Amino acid sequence: MIITTILFYLFSAILLGSATAVITARNPVYASLFLVLAFFNAAALFILLGAEFLGLILILVYVGAVMVLFLFVVMMLDINLTRLKEGFLSYLPLGLAIAILGVLELAVVFWTSPLGHIPAPGPIPANADNTRALGVLLYTHYLYPFEIAAVILLVAIIAAIALTLRRRQGTKTQSIDAQMAVRAKDRISLVNLRRPEQ
C-alpha cells in the first residue's frame, strides 16, 4: 500500500500545481491545458479511491468534451487581453469582497456539517464494484433526481438552440430532396415551333 500512498501524493501534488497554474497562466490556452491536466489527476485520485466509474467519466465528459469546447472557444474567440485587464483595479474591491465571502461560506460549511469529519476511507474490499453500486442506487433510490437530470438536459438542448440558431438569409444551398423529387416534365416543356399555315 506504500505505492498507493506515493501515487496519491504524486497525483495530488500535480493536481494542486496545475490548478494553481490555471489561474496564474497568462495565456488562456495554457490555462485550459493546465485544467485538462488537473482533470486527469483528479480522475487518477478517483481511481485510487476505487471510484473507477467516476474517474473514467471525468476523463470522458470533462476532458473529452467540455475542455475541448473550452479550448476551441479560447483559441478562436477574439479576446483582447489588454482591454480585459483595463478595469482590473476598479473591480478589485468587489472581487476581493466576493472572494472573502466565498471563503467564509466554505469555512462555515466545513465547520458546521459532518462534511469536515468524514473518516478516512478504509481499504477497498476486493469485490467492490463502483459502477454496479452506483447503478443500483441511481436506478432504484434516486429515480426521481435521475428523471430531473433528463429534463435539465432537455432544457439545455432547447436553450442552446433558441440562443444560437440563426437562419442566415441569402445562402446558396442544395435542397437535396427537392432535387431528387423533380420529374422530367417539370424541367422540360416541348414547344411546337412549326410555322403556322398561311
Place this chain on the structure above:
Amino acid sequence: MLNHYLPVLIFIVVALVVGVVPLLMGASLGPHKPDSEKLSPYECGFEAFEDARVKFDVRYYLVAILFILFDLEIAFLFPWAVVFDQIGMMGFLAMMIFLAILVVGFIYEWKKGALEWE
C-alpha cells in the same frame, strides 16, 4: 482492484517518457546559434498582419454543445447496462422515460434544423 490499473499507469509513464525524452534530447544535444532573424515569426515571408483570433460563427458552438449534452446522456447508460439484471422493470422503465425525454429534444433540434449546415 487497483492492480488492474497497473498497465494503465505503466502506459502513462511510457507515454510521458516517449513524449518528453525527444524534446529534452533535441534541446540538450542540438546546436544553439540563435540570432534575431531565426527567432522572428515567419509567415510566408510577410510580417504577421493581425492576431490569429477572429470572431467565428456561433453555430460551431451549437454543434459542440449538442454533442456534450448527448455525451452526458451516454454516461448515464453505462451504469444502467451494468446493473440491468438487478433493477428490474422499474429501472428499465426509468431509463426508457429518460431516453424519451431526450428524444423529444432530439426531434426538436432535428425539426428546427439545428443539425443542418446551410
